[in-house]
Amino acid sequence: MCGIVGIFDTLGNREIDRAALGRMNESQHHRGPDEGELYLEPSMGMGHRRLSVIDLASGQQPIVNAERDVVMVFNGEIYNYRELRVELEALGFVFRTKSDSESLLHAYQAWGPDCVHRLRGMFAFAIWDRKKQTMFLARDHVGVKPMFYSLLPNGLFVFGSELKSIMTHPELSRKLNPRAVEDYFAFGYVPEPHTIFHNAYKLGPGHRIVIKAGAREVTPEQYWDVPFKRAPQRPMQEIEQELIERVRECVQSQTVADVPLGAFLSGGVDSSAVVAMMAQNNPDPVTTLSIGFDDPEYDESKFASEVATRYGTTHHAQIVDKDDYGLIDTLGHLYDEPFADSSAIPTYRVCQLARKHVTVSLSGDGGDESFAGYRRYRYAMAEQRVRDKVPASLRKPVFGTLGKLYPKADWAPRMFRAKTTFEALARDTVEGYFHGVSIMPDRVRAQLFSDSFKRELQGYSAIEVFLGHAAKSPTDDPLSLIQYLDFKTWLPGDILTKVDRAAMAHSLEVRVPLLDHTFVEWASSLPPDIKLGGGEGKYIFKKALEPYLSHDVLYRAKKGFSIPLAAWLRGPLREKLRAAALSPLLLDTGMFNEKFLREMVDQHIAGSKDYSAPLWSVLMFETFLRVSANRP
Structure with a gap:
């Protein structure tokens, strides 16, 4: 796990500013505290910060081939690098190290940009090919590792592992992208490929770029997508057996490291499954990391302890104060753009704990997306059953009117929020899901x-993000379609972003075996009715795991990393909230309606309405503005 940066002069006639490249590289020192190197030649420069995990002695980067005409910087891990090495040695390549980065470098030499089809891992890398005068960038299949880039007006192409790395370049404008602001306040994050800034972008999951000298624009190309290609029907027992075999193999493939390795253990299904498979593969006790809360309503640590005891792990647990809200400014520095997932706070804490004991940790992320584990999938499918029975010509006017007339009840459980349900039923599948999330x-x-600001948006709405992905979806099954939307937006934009920044803030590498792209492909081929079976999310996954985990671990109600957001904003954070929501910094942007901001704050603090999620997003946006204004 590392940080990479680079500058490429597409005009080909300027020396690269070493000091500027060095500032870019050092801005993400936390991603790789062990070593840092720069490589420059006419019209191109690359930088690398290293967190040593594999081949500690000789895995330095940037790495250059023997002929010194191909140079690479790489962030991530290639899990099949040993198999690739055997194949590449048979083709005549000579290896000087034992690192996965050298296997990747020679894979490019052998197969060019199509080398991505041979890779199994999490990665973001850049390769300079002097003979072809091209810069080649690629990001892994599901977007575990980040890559940011910009083609500047002066012809310089800059890239890096974090937004802050390219924002250090003086030529990159900090003008906000109005559409990204709209997206943020709808989703709580800025979805790929945009960033909050006008001319800075994220390379999308499963995408690559080949940019040549003289290029006037950058055109990313998709090389992989979640297929959702239905497999032939098979007995459940066969599927369960194959599922376990595949999870076990994915976990085993990701436990290769030359440094201490462990696993997050929340006590939920996914992390517990990973730990169970690790324990069976490893003769030594697995190191597990868990945090709990001092409030039983939010605490799941007893289930983590149960799994740890069952598998004899070396378990490290830490109890966190439920009022652990002191990280707000820290989050603003970490994420570089507004980010409103409040579970970033406990995620930061568990990464902080993990780094005291390990350098690499496995995580259970991805199980909910592949096996329909989120509650919102159940709600969406319940709404879909009504849509299927009521013609759109009747459904839209009837439910649309009811949605307008029915009082808002944010305080009630989701199933009793009739206003929200009526509004969703008046929409189609994609629009209804967008409304729900x-x-x-x-x-x-x-x-x-x-x-x-609405005039500046020129009619743009964040629903266009979903509509764009839905138009390219390989499936029209309603459940598979909304899973696909999550793979394109929620997973890379929120979940993986949250974990990457929190982990790298502590120089911790996090691996996600349930997001191995071959496993994701296989899971996407399973029938939807065995993922969400009888209203039970992750039905087939849980059935397969019954011999390995208790009924309480598998079938209790999902909590996740919840925090008491509504109570915070009414209690200890109310003055901070009021100051942020009505701050000159926020209001001077001209984007917001001050009267409505004041109403939201007053009504939430008084307890008459629950505006916790919208107000947290406002608070984090103001934090972003403040941190950004003070960043050099």
Whole structure:
């Protein structure tokens, strides 16, 4: 796990500013505290910060081939690098190290940009090919590792592992992208390929770029997508057996490291499954890491302890104060753009704990997306059953009217929020799902934004993100379609971003075996009714795991990394919230309706309405503005 940066002069006639490249590289020192190197030649420079995990003695980067005409910087891990090495040696390549990065370098020499089809791992890398005068960038299949880039007006192409790395370049404008602001207040993050800034981008999951000298634009190309190609029907027992075999193999392939390795153990299904498979593969006790909360309503540590005891792990647990809200400014520095997932706080804490004991940790992320584990999938499919029975010509006017007339009840459980349900039923599958996952519904954003900002948006709405992906979806099955939307947006934009930044803040590498792309492909081929079976999310996954985990671990209600957000904003954070929501820094942007901001704050603090999610997003946006204004 590392940090990479680079500058490429597409005009080909300027020396690279070493000092600028060095600042870019050092801005992400936390990603690789062990070593740092720069490589420059006419019109190109690369930088690398290293967190040593494999081949500690000789895995330094940037790495250059024997002929010194191909140079690479690489962030991540290639799990099949040993198999690739055997194949490449048979083709005549000579290896000087035992690192996975050298296998990747020679894979490019052998197969060019199509080398990505041979890779199994999490990666973001850049390769300079002097003979072809091309810079080649690629990001792993599901987007575990990040890559940011920009083609500057002066012809310089800059890239890096974090947004802050390219933002250090003086030529990159900090003008905010209005559409990204709209996306953020709908989703709570800025979805790929955009960033909050006008001319800075994220390379999407499963995408690559080949940019040649003289290029006037950058055109990413998709090389992989979640297929959702239905497999032939098979007996459940066969599927369960294959599922366990595949999870075991994915876990085993990701436990290769020359440094201490462990696993997060929340006590949930996914992390417990990973630990169970690790324990069976490893003769030594697995190191497990867990945090709990001092409030039983939010604490799942007893289930983590149960799994740890069953598998004899060396378990490290830490109890965190439920009022652990002192990280707000820290999060602003970490994420570089507004990020409103409040579970970033406990994620930061568990990474902090893990780094005291290990350098690499396995995580259970990805199981919910592949096997329909989120509660929102159940709600969406319940709504879909109504859509299927009521014609759109009747459904839209009837439920649309009911949605307008019914009082808002944010305080009630989701199943009793009839206003939200009626509004969703008036929409089609994609629009209904967007309405269900938005942290701030259309009607609230319409009141939040100023008239001048709405004119600047020119009619753009964040629903276009979903509609764009849905138009390219390989499936029209309703459940598979919304899973596909999550793979394109929520997973890379929120979940993987959250873990990457929190982990790298502590120089910790996190691996995600349930997001091995071959496993994701296989899981996507399973029938939807065995993923969400009888209203039970992750049905087939849980059935397969019954010999390995207790009924309580598998079938209790999912909690996740919840925090008491509504209570924080009414209690100890209320003055901070009021100051942020009405701050000159926020209001001077001209984007917001001050009157509605004041109403939201007053009504939430008084307890008459629950605006916790919208107000947290406002608080984190103001934090981003403040941190960004103070960043050199």
